[in-house]
Amino acid sequence: MVKKCIATSLNEALLFLKDGEVTIVSGGTDVMVQRRNVAGELPLHDKNVLYLKNVKELYYIKEDGDGLHIGAETSMSDIIADKRVPKILRECLEEIASVNIRNSATLAGNIANASPAGDSIVIDNLLDAKLKLSSVRGSRFVDAKDFVIGVRKTILEKDELIEEIVFPRRDYNHLYWKKVGSRKADSIAKLSFAAAYKLNKNKIEKMRIVFGSVSIKPAQNKSLEDEFIGLSVDELKAKIPYFVDSYRQVISPIDDQRSTKKYREIVAMNLLREFLENIK
Amino acid sequence: MEKIKFNLNGKDVSIEVDPSSRLIDVLRLNYGLTGTKEGCGEGSCGACVVLMDGRSVNSCLLPMANVINHKIVTIEEFSKSKAYECIKEAFSSLGGSQCGFCTPGMIIASYALLKKNPHPSEEEIREHLSGNLCRCTGYEAIVSAVILASKKGEGLW
Numbered sequence A: 001m002v003k004k005c006i007a008t009s010l011n012e013a014l015l016f017l018k019d020g021e022v023t024i025v026s027g028g029t030d031v032m033v034q035r036r037n038v039a040g041e042l043p044l045h046d047k048n049v050l051y052l053k054n055v056k057e058l059y060y061i062k063e064d065g066d067g068l069h070i071g072a073e074t075s076m077s078d079i080i081a082d083k084r085v086p087k088i089l090r091e092c093l094e095e096i097a098s099v100n101i102r103n104s105a106t107l108a109g110n111i112a113n114a115s116p117a118g119d120s121i122v123i124d125n126l127l128d129a130k131l132k133l134s135s136v137r138g139s140r141f142v143d144a145k146d147f148v149i150g151v152r153k154t155i156l157e158k159d160e161l162i163e164e165i166v167f168p169r170r171d172y173n174h175l176y177w178k179k180v181g182s183r184k185a186d187s188i189a190k191l192s193f194a195a196a197y198k199l200n201k202n203k204i205e206k207m208r209i210v211f212g213s214v215s216i217k218p219a220q221n222k223s224l225e226d227e228f229i230g231l232s233v234d235e236l237k238a239k240i241p242y243f244v245d246s247y248r249q250v251i252s253p254i255d256d257q258r259s260t261k262k263y264r265e266i267v268a269m270n271l272l273r274e275f276l277e278n279i280k
Numbered sequence B: 001m002e003k004i005k006f007n008l009n010g011k012d013v014s015i016e017v018d019p020s021s022r023l024i025d026v027l028r029l030n031y032g033l034t035g036t037k038e039g040c041g042e043g044s045c046g047a048c049v050v051l052m053d054g055r056s057v058n059s060c061l062l063p064m065a066n067v068i069n070h071k072i073v074t075i076e077e078f079s080k081s082k083a084y085e086c087i088k089e090a091f092s093s094l095g096g097s098q099c100g101f102c103t104p105g106m107i108i109a110s111y112a113l114l115k116k117n118p119h120p121s122e123e124e125i126r127e128h129l130s131g132n133l134c135r136c137t138g139y140e141a142i143v144s145a146v147i148l149a150s151k152k153g154e155g156l157w
């Protein structure tokens, strides 16, 4: 018999998770589709189910010395409406699904789902987001970029949940994001591209480049990012062919039902080139 | 089974159901509120949209556990309001409804938009209603109806 727990406190939720093999439901907008049954029948749950939406202590957006903290149960609509949230993240969330879904869905759920088409994860990585993973054993912080390890696979242990997402303060002065999909609402990205940099006195001081949905997880490369540092805008322009070639090696695009490897590689490199050409 | 308490169309109710039951099934089967429709059953069409605490949500994706202590308003209750009259007039005068299957969800979603933004641009209307599909009207009439309602319904939302 599948056990179902409607937790009303974080503690209660963590205790229920202790015994492992649990489906966690936040807004429900993904799980309810995955476990869908015929109309009028209960969704098909094969594991114990933990409902988190009644855990009021996980609803918050707050700022402190470490940056901006978003509690796991905060809805996407509430995140979008909060001006303290980085604009690029709000814009990205606004393109996920539809208003009706965003009123229920959560950012934590979108991350935990680890869909290769997960849209928000690209911006989470771009902004160096950290996830607070908690269990009865305690809490740990991991970088969002290390969280997803495969298609619908993450480093989340069986007894853990995402308690909050932390966006550290960053001083990039340019942020860029583009998503390629097929239908505007509900469009699942075929590919997305995000970049952030800091330009100071005509020199690149910081660079972050993330490709989304090209592969099973967002593609990023620290050593290539470091090669931008110290370049003047002109030096960077001269090296565009080099960067495009180098990134072509690191993105390892895949074929899937949304798009092909070839298409992804070409579009990803066009987006990168366009972004680099427009730096001034 | 769990006792789930929530507010349905202005009344506090309590029902013994499995917490994973979908709100749409409880509305239609347990309460006989069949104004809320099921199209796709997976969050894409918006036929099942109801108001939860004043916001439009897909009732096909809502497990009853998530409804506890929240206020749900369906088309049956909403159709008693002045705001409904205004939106209905606009939809019927401009042909915003044909077979009617999408209409309850469309009207609820339009109201949620006007409440948040009484003077939406065409772009904002299209964006807000992008999760509500209609197979009949071609959308133009719906968008015009929302614009008309926003003009006529000043102060109603």
Ligand code: FES
Residues within 6 Å of the ligand: B037, B038, B039, B040, B041, B042, B043, B044, B045, B046, B047, B048, B049, B058, B059, B060, B061
């Ligand atoms: S039935 Fe709920 S969105 Fe289609």
Ligand code: FES
Residues within 6 Å of the ligand: B096, B097, B098, B099, B100, B101, B102, B103, B133, B134, B135, B136, B137
């Ligand atoms: S009127 Fe028929 S689906 Fe919209």
